[in-house]
Amino acid sequence: MTETVGRRAASSPRELTRVADRFSFTYLERCTVHRDANAITAQDADGTTHIPAAAIGTLLLGPGTRITHQAMSVLGECGAAVAWVGEHAVRFYASGRALTRSSALAEAQASAWANRRTRLDVARAMYRLRFPDEDTAGLTRHELLGREGTRVKDCYRAQSTRTGVQWKKRQYAPGDFTSGDPVNQAITAAAQCMYGIAHTVVAALGCSPALGFVHSGHELSFVLDIADLYKTEIGIPLAFDIAAESDEDPGPRTRRALRDRIHQLGLLDRCVSDIKGLLLPPGADPETAIVDSDIDHVTLQSDHDQQVPSGTNYGDETGW
Structure with missing residues (x-):
């Protein structure tokens, strides 16, 4: 039986390709984008090209493209951003999620x-x-x-x-x-x-x-x-x-x-x-700085600008 999206667990950040090692931007036009396992496929009159979804930073969908729900789901699991653009990205029309997982x-x-x-x-x-x-x-x-x-x-x-x-x-x-x-x-x-x-x-x-x-x-x-x-x-x-x-x-x-x-x-x-x-703060190298975009790091804001771990109950245990 073909594995459905609902039965597959989402990839953890540690399983994904680091953003620094991905293709910054992948541009497609005049093709249909499908999903094949953990890759997306771009199908046009010349044939089918497989692209590892986890290797994509941002997928730019140009004129004449169609994309399936399954393809969007694997891109979302892999933390790839998707933008609908004009020819060769010269116009921006709409976008999906951001490339980074960090705020x-x-x-x-x-x-x-x-x-x-x-x-x-x-x-x-x-x-x-x-x-x-x-x-x-x-x-x-x-x-x-x-x-x-x-x-x-x-x-x-x-x-x-x-x-x-x-x-x-x-x-x-x-x-x-x-x-x-x-x-x-x-x-x-x-x-x-x-x-x-x-x-x-x-x-x-x-x-x-x-x-x-x-x-x-x-x-x-x-x-x-x-x-x-x-x-x-x-x-x-x-x-x-x-x-x-x-x-x-x-x-x-x-x-x-x-x-x-x-x-x-x-x-x-x-x-x-x-x-x-x-x-970025002074001293950070803009050429190499990666803003924790491959890590799910969620904290809670406390007093005096302190960040405390999420997933923890900070209430008085005697009150629960």
């Missing part, structure tokens, strides 16, 4: 966000990532915004000079993509793609998309923060390259070009490293 990154984000001083510290660190030669120490938020605005304007002018594409000003009308000239359409398309990439990574790490350090008041504030880290380095230069090639269909061409650039640069892994570096 450490989410708690670090909430702790840094809840304190006005540390929230500003993270904002300054974000600006330093974007503009390494900029000294942000002691700058107020208003000064940071002013510096950022100046640097972005300088970037537009520099890319216009480099590519020969005429630049007037940034034009974007929500809901009317074609209202801007070709270079503005390309910039908008690149930004939308970067939002999808950032949202995928933020969701996979279990962080809150809403708790931003530069942006505020929106459900995707932190996503916008992360996407902006790569605006002047990747998004804007690529948009000007696309506009310089041709005025025809700047949106689709930008998305395809950015998709290829993301893979060339390994941007997904870089996003993970940058988020850890921004949120």
